[in-house]
Amino acid sequence: MSERQLKAWSQAGLIDTQTAERIRIWEAQNAKPLGLWALIGLGALAIGLGLVSVVAANWEEIPGTVRLAIHAALMAGLGGFIFWQRGRSTVRNTYFDDAALFIVAALGLTFFGHIGQVYQTSSPLWQPFLGWMLLFTPLLLGYGRGWVVATMWMAGLCFTSSQHWDWYLRTYYADVRLFGSAIDIGGNMDGAVRTPQWPYLYMGIVSATPAFAMVLAVSTRSRSSRPDFWRKIEQLGLVITVLGISGFQLAYALGGDGFGENVKVAVVQAICLIAVAAAVRRFRPTPSGTATAGVLISGALMVILAPLIGWDDLGGGILFMAFWGSIAAAALYASWRTVFQAAVAIVAIRLIILSFELASDLLGSGLGLILAGIATLGIAWIAVRVSKRYAPQEEAK
Amino acid sequence: MERKSLVVAAALSLPLIGLGFVWADTHRKAQTGTDWDVPIRGYDPRDLLRGHYITYQYDWPRLSGNTLGYISELCIEGKAPAILRTTVAGAPIVQEPGMPPLQAKCAVIARAPYGGDDQGNGLGGGLYYVPQTMAAEYEKKLRDPKLQGIIRLRIRDDGIVRPIGLTFRVRPLPDVGQGEVSDPR
Numbered sequence A: 001m002s003e004r005q006l007k008a009w010s011q012a013g014l015i016d017t018q019t020a021e022r023i024r025i026w027e028a029q030n031a032k033p034l035g036l037w038a039l040i041g042l043g044a045l046a047i048g049l050g051l052v053s054v055v056a057a058n059w060e061e062i063p064g065t066v067r068l069a070i071h072a073a074l075m076a077g078l079g080g081f082i083f084w085q086r087g088r089s090t091v092r093n094t095y096f097d098d099a100a101l102f103i104v105a106a107l108g109l110t111f112f113g114h115i116g117q118v119y120q121t122s123s124p125l126w127q128p129f130l131g132w133m134l135l136f137t138p139l140l141l142g143y144g145r146g147w148v149v150a151t152m153w154m155a156g157l158c159f160t161s162s163q164h165w166d167w168y169l170r171t172y173y174a175d176v177r178l179f180g181s182a183i184d185i186g187g188n189m190d191g192a193v194r195t196p197q198w199p200y201l202y203m204g205i206v207s208a209t210p211a212f213a214m215v216l217a218v219s220t221r222s223r224s225s226r227p228d229f230w231r232k233i234e235q236l237g238l239v240i241t242v243l244g245i246s247g248f249q250l251a252y253a254l255g256g257d258g259f260g261e262n263v264k265v266a267v268v269q270a271i272c273l274i275a276v277a278a279a280v281r282r283f284r285p286t287p288s289g290t291a292t293a294g295v296l297i298s299g300a301l302m303v304i305l306a307p308l309i310g311w312d313d314l315g316g317g318i319l320f321m322a323f324w325g326s327i328a329a330a331a332l333y334a335s336w337r338t339v340f341q342a343a344v345a346i347v348a349i350r351l352i353i354l355s356f357e358l359a360s361d362l363l364g365s366g367l368g369l370i371l372a373g374i375a376t377l378g379i380a381w382i383a384v385r386v387s388k389r390y391a392p393q394e395e396a397k
Numbered sequence B: 001m002e003r004k005s006l007v008v009a010a011a012l013s014l015p016l017i018g019l020g021f022v023w024a025d026t027h028r029k030a031q032t033g034t035d036w037d038v039p040i041r042g043y044d045p046r047d048l049l050r051g052h053y054i055t056y057q058y059d060w061p062r063l064s065g066n067t068l069g070y071i072s073e074l075c076i077e078g079k080a081p082a083i084l085r086t087t088v089a090g091a092p093i094v095q096e097p098g099m100p101p102l103q104a105k106c107a108v109i110a111r112a113p114y115g116g117d118d119q120g121n122g123l124g125g126g127l128y129y130v131p132q133t134m135a136a137e138y139e140k141k142l143r144d145p146k147l148q149g150i151i152r153l154r155i156r157d158d159g160i161v162r163p164i165g166l167t168f169r170v171r172p173l174p175d176v177g178q179g180e181v182s183d184p185r
Helices: A003-011 A017-030 A034-057 A064-085 A094-119 A126-143 A147-172 A199-207 A209-221 A227-253 A262-283 A287-309 A313-334 A337-358 A367-390 B003-030 B132-143
Strands: B034-043 B053-058 B073-079 B082-088 B108-111 B125-129 B147-155 B161-170
Touching: A003 A017, A034 A094, A064 A094, A064 B003, A094 A126, A094 A147, A094 B003, A126 A147, A126 B003, A147 A199, A147 A209, A147 A227, A199 A209, A199 A262, A209 A227, A209 A262, A209 A287, A227 A287, A227 A313, A262 A287, A287 A313, A313 A337, A337 A367, B034 B082, B053 B132, B053 B147, B108 B147, B125 B161, B132 B147
Parallel strands: none
Antiparallel strands: B034 B053, B034 B147, B053 B125, B073 B082, B073 B108, B147 B161
């Protein structure tokens, strides 16, 4: 709200001077210093990046143990500061607290890399990340408040599990044909290949990692003094799950060959998603909770159907649009305005791509191009109409 | 201290104690093991986010066994730091003419971390962190066909290897490469 607008309105007689004054006072008390927060965020990011590059510079003038000691002292100092200032600030400033947690956690992560550099050790990447998760999860989840910490923790979780997955495939599937192509690291493992008993169980469960974080979030949210933070974790979990499923569908559509083995992984992943949906519905029996569970169940169906139906232009396209259509329906039910509009836009874009795919044989003749163009215009027009007319009013999620 | 403060203090201390333990453990293990010299080939990709390092391939002296692809275990013969002969674990050791008779006993067995390091390397290669100021010089020397890079490896008793130094020596002419015994120096 700008002072200029207030003046203009009161001069135009839209509001009287008392109202204008009351608005000023209310604004002064409730203003969110967005600019300040942006600066704090920028500052935290700069410090984080600076730490990384200081470690990367590998100064030989300073002995490694001294560098590590300085690094550890910085962490301890910042930890002491967080402890000292807790509860002290009169106005609880979410982003300042989060920035301090972010920096201390970033220092912790770079410390692993720093040790590796000083002692010239190397290990699979999931190991330091898992160590970091174990050591910092109580701090991040116990005291985080905003997007900064929520995103950092979710990113850590997903990166750790994907790195472990990658290592697992390298290690256990040295000579197994998977995903239609050989992941071959040579046949020289000297009997070291330990064939796991339940590989599909592992892969299905790891695929559902971000969804499991949602269970933690919904079950803790009602008991926590920071329900907003847990809502962010839940939202991130849902977004990552949905994007992951969509990404797989696109990958299918872009041309993979049939691999029946994958159905087993898909079934395990689908069971996990359904279990998460049940948990979300149980802890949050609101329209929003029901819609979230609905999206997860729809995702579970997609995961199973994608490898079964096949992924030619039409099948893959329809599946993808059905998935996002169900998300739009869930958004309509729970009054998620932005999500509804985004889902409609994604369906429209996929439909346009599909029209070009289907017309590809005709494209050479020019007729196909004209048809695809007409379809594009029509779809865009309908999407904008639907998005404006049927989008629900925003409500609290 | 009230209970809430204790919980905060615990959450803040856990990472510090944990990282301290990781450091102490790494430091302790770094002191053990024997040092060996291994010729290498390599280059410097200058990864800014992870620090400057050289990735390289080992030219294990007199290597025998199945050397294609991933090497997870290697029997090393010789007297540190000079390697006489290396054999991929499990492969039969071949007696070559002109070589001292085989004891069929490894001085040490080098082992790759299970599943390889984060580069997916077994014992075929590795990476060596170098100071920023030295990176360009090392890169130039590694490209010089007249010079042979030598990595000094410390092999822990449990077989885990880590590079602790990089030196260069003039390559004998003509380049005999893999076949020669490493210079003890």
